[in-house]
Amino acid sequence: MIDITAQVAAALRGDPDTALFDYQGRAWTRAQVAALATRVTALLDQAGVGPDDAVGVVVRNRPQHAAAMLGLISSRRAMTTLYAMQSPEALARDVREGGFAAIIADTRDWSDPVRTAADGLLGIRLAADGTADLVPGRDRIGPGPFRHFTAEPGIEILSSGTTGKPKRILFPFRMLVRAVESVTAGHNDAVPEPEILTWPYGGIGGMCNLVASAVIGRHTTLFDKFNVAEWADAVRRRRPRWVSGPPAVARMVLDAQVPKEDLASVECFYGGGAPMPPALQTEFEETYGIKVIWAYGATEFCGTVVSWTPALYERYRDAKLGAMGKALPGISLRVVDTVTGAPLPADREGYLEALVPAVSADWIRTTDLALIDADGFVFHRGRGDGAILRGGFKVLPEKVAAVLQSHPAVLDAAVVGLADHRLGQVPVAAVEARAGMPVPTEADLLALARRELVAHHVPIRVRVMEALPRTASLKVDLAAVRRLFEEETIHG
Structure with a gap:
């Protein structure tokens, strides 16, 4: 079995001068990332935080947060991602209720409510200059009790939360092979294309990109929050052959009237996160001459399970407009009756289920309504739990x-x-x-x-x-x- 954590560790030992990230005009080399990753794990070791003790990471799309998480992954330390984009009081509640032995967060996220909630926990603060140190007054762990990932350590990630309170899903480290597979599916680049990241690291899409980029040696441009002007500037500078994002990115780029010449290097827009409206896809393609290659996945699947490919696009674009794509290699899909759960034939609408061997031996039920046509294309028909x-x-x-x-x-x-x-x-x-x-x-x-x-x-x-x-x-x-x-x- 492929050990992705070992591959991440090996990647951090690569050419020290190679730039892995850029953020706000500053490049971060592999040496800087590896040094910060080592520093964070050393602080945990010195404080007596065990490898299976729960560690919360307040995640932002910044190089220092990427480095900290890569350090945890490479040393097989369990972690839970926490959203930074919430009020200090809400974040404090997550810290208080998480059963953590340690919290890792940006200096700005160590607000008074969070510091108070972290009483008895180890606090590590990440600075913009790439350093990490202990939070004053939170420099040792208390008696607990703390949560432990005794069965199998991994990464706990919040599911989407677009239909209610998010739920945490644990991904053992062995499942991270899916992260690389789902991100690299359909790409056969001899030299990895630079990634201009629009997915948050705190979600499954961002985490897949973080792990995959480390393993394949891909450069990533980061933003605190998606901004059309910054994104377009990054495309002009990095000249990628493809970009990615949810439908909102395509819509915002169109509405901002980004000049076509600014995106001249881009051949494909790889997207997901929500169904792509056919009218929006057509408008984007006609405006920029960029092929829209869509995909579907979920936190529960540890990445993508359905996708278009450039080859499928060339053959079926017009005939299957509106589809999310076809099952990735090794993935089985079916649609089941919403009442009885019985499998349905082609072109019948019901709940979508997926069999993802790397995740589970059982079929995973979604609340997405879909149909699979006779050619194997999957069409999203809404959410069954949203009626x-x-x-x-x-x-x-x-x-x-x-x-x-x-x-x-x-x-x-x-x-x-x-x-x-x-x-x-x-x-x-x-x-x-x-x-x-x-x-x-x-x-x-x-x-x-x-x-x-x-x-x-x-x-x-x-x-x-x-x-x-x-x-x-x-x-x-x-x-x-x-x-x-x-x-x-x-x-x-």
């Missing part, structure tokens, strides 16, 4: 959102269900107004919905916003949208 039951009628949020998105002044839309005393649930919607156009009114959008939808699909409210709340991976944060309406109801 709103309004007085016995089922409301499909994706259908309502699609109608609202058809308004020329709407960039994006999200639909959620609110509890209702009489009907059980009622749909409400929030839309993101498109910049540079007259802001649509709630009355305009409700009139559109009434025109295009059956009565029980029409939302009771439409809130027009400058920007929809999003997760770190740029997906609409449905839980945050729901809270907006719930707070509005409470405060009248």
